[in-house]
Amino acid sequence: MGGVWTFISEQIFGMKWLDQLMNILLTLLGVDLASTFGGALQFFLYDSIKIIILLCVLIFFISYIESFFPPEKTKRVLSKFRGIKGNIVGALLGTVTPFCSCSSIPIFIGFVASGMPIGVTISFLISSPFVDLASFMLLLTMFGPGVAITYMVVGVILAVVGGTIIEKLGYGKYIQDFVKNTKMTDTEVATMSQKARLKLAASKVVETLKKVFLYILIGVGIGSLIHNVIPENVITYVIGNKNPFGPILAAVIGIPIYADIFGTIPIAEALFLKNVPIGTVLTFMMGVTALSAPSIVMLSKVMKKKLLIAFVGIVAIGIILIGYLFNIFGFLIM
DSSP, X not given: OHHHHHHIIIIIISOHHHHHHHHHHHHHTTXXXXXXXXXXXXXXXXXXXXXXXXXXXXXXXXXXXXXXXXXXXXXXXXXXXXXXXXXXXXXXXXXXXXXXXXXXXXXXXXXXXXXXXXXXXXXXXXXXXXOOHHHHHHHHHHHOHHHHHHHHHHHHHHHHXXXXXXXXXXXXXXXXXXXXXXXXXXXOOOOOOXXXXXXXXXXXXXXXXXXXXXXXXXXXXXXHHHHHTSOHHHHHHHHSTTOTTHHHHHHHHHTTOOOOHHHHHHHHHHHHHXXXXXXXXXXXXXXXXXXXXXXXXXXXXXXXXXXXXXXXXXXXXXXXXXXXXXXXXXXXXX
């Protein structure tokens, strides 16, 4: 059984065959893989092709599943729950719905306008951008099941805690007036045929690839530089074990970056291969995906200052604490 899982992990998810194929092709072309340039080129080609193949396959199957969860149905499910149970359901639904940080915000407006509790909507808003099935599968291929499962679990916990705190503080009143005054009408969710679901899944592959292709290339390009050009002692000094402020710096570096999770993972992989602690890597990923600068700007249009500060502060503190905790206990999941 262990041999079967090893084969699946290495050859199907990890695509080691592609790594070997790139080595053979580049060697035949006369590229010195031991050189800095050759190593960087091999990393770039292998990671780019691997992520694009995995992304297309995963998005197709996941989009098919997510065709059963349109925003209207998500709203109806969430509206049935209140309190901590509602926050948990909101966070869990955020993991199976196909919304990035920027598309989550209009959904958030719709949820608030329909009268749903602020805690539930905040939990959904936190979990939706950076905890989803596609990122889980990519993390599984890059880092293994321990890290992938941990990333999902801590993301959901952070979403539940964040939503609960904001609701207990009574910060639901700090939503911009136009959001509260938005009139929502209940629309009937049409039942899709099997053919329509497959067509939707295929279109989602094309749509997603168009959106993230550039970010994948940029992310892999940065990852190849980190992996092959920047000396390990420099990275270790800045955000490694030698710097006790590593998770804080990872959050500060990650938050201003605007990138999709698929462009962030290759950078995280390169940092991990340079022996950056797993907690610091997770903090960087969460900073990029949960608190990107564009999403904060968009949130400022729908949240008043007190709620925005509370939201950013809770998420930032949460991802930094997660970084420190997993730097200490990370050996348990590796």
